[in-house]
Amino acid sequence: MPWDFALPNPLAGEADATAQHTAAQMDNSVFAAFYERSARPLWAYLVRASCDAALADDLMQESYVRFLCAERAPSLVEDGEVAARLYLFRIATNLLHDHWRRPRAASIDELPEEFFTADSTTAQTEAQAELGPALLRMKPRERQLLWLAHAEGYSHREIAQVTGLAATSIRLLLFRARRRLARILREQHQPAGGSR
Numbered sequence: 001m002p003w004d005f006a007l008p009n010p011l012a013g014e015a016d017a018t019a020q021h022t023a024a025q026m027d028n029s030v031f032a033a034f035y036e037r038s039a040r041p042l043w044a045y046l047v048r049a050s051c052d053a054a055l056a057d058d059l060m061q062e063s064y065v066r067f068l069c070a071e072r073a074p075s076l077v078e079d080g081e082v083a084a085r086l087y088l089f090r091i092a093t094n095l096l097h098d099h100w101r102r103p104r105a106a107s108i109d110e111l112p113e114e115f116f117t118a119d120s121t122t123a124q125t126e127a128q129a130e131l132g133p134a135l136l137r138m139k140p141r142e143r144q145l146l147w148l149a150h151a152e153g154y155s156h157r158e159i160a161q162v163t164g165l166a167a168t169s170i171r172l173l174l175f176r177a178r179r180r181l182a183r184i185l186r187e188q189h190q191p192a193g194g195s196r
Contacts, residue, residue: 030076035064038085041152042092048151049096049144051136059099063092089152089162093144100140134184142177149174 042063046056067073067088074083135143148154148162156174160167 031068034076034081034084037081038088039064042088045089045144045147045152046092046096048135048147049140050099051140051143055099059092059095062095063088066091066095086158086161089148090164093162093164096140096144130185130188134181134188137184138177138180141173142180145170145174145177146181 039060043056043060046059047053050056074087076084144163145159148159154162156170157167159170165173
């Protein structure tokens with residue numbers, strides 16, 4: 001997939017045009033490698049948080065476009081991949097928030113369970129089969145925090161950077177989300193007429 005967006009300056013000399021093209025190719029190869037390493041985790045985050053694979057596809061594409069167009073985006077070379085990845089997840093989170101603010105056309109109950117699998121071609125394990133319905137009962141913010149902490153392995157500080165929440169509140173919000181998920185999973189295992 002070509003990423004060569006830079007065009008040589010027609011007024012520059014031939015040597016300058018060659019140097020610009022070489023620099024653009026290097027940047028393109030760096031970005032292509034970054035994309036290969038970050039696309040799948042970003043898509044998995046978006047699909048888990050949004051419960052919609054098609055929406056995750058759209059938001060992922062828009063996230064990379066905004067990342068490439070941002071004036072103050074972290075440099076993959078100077079700032080490192082961790083900073084660039086956090087910035088990319090922040091863009092995706094903002095796009096998710098914008099989507100959640102819009103009126104919904106369909107109820108979350110109408111979404112099929114397959115939207116909760118990061119890879120629908122892989123056979124679900126028993127734990128995944130139980131986790132999907134439990135996550136459907138949680139708030140989008142709770143799913144988002146749990147995914148960033150447990151699937152992506154981000155620290156509280158990094159989660160705060162991605163979500164825009166105060167770093168001091170992440171620990172409490174994660175604690176509440178984990179407790180709610182545990183309660184939902186316990187309820188799923190209780191017999192229909194069981195006591196609570």
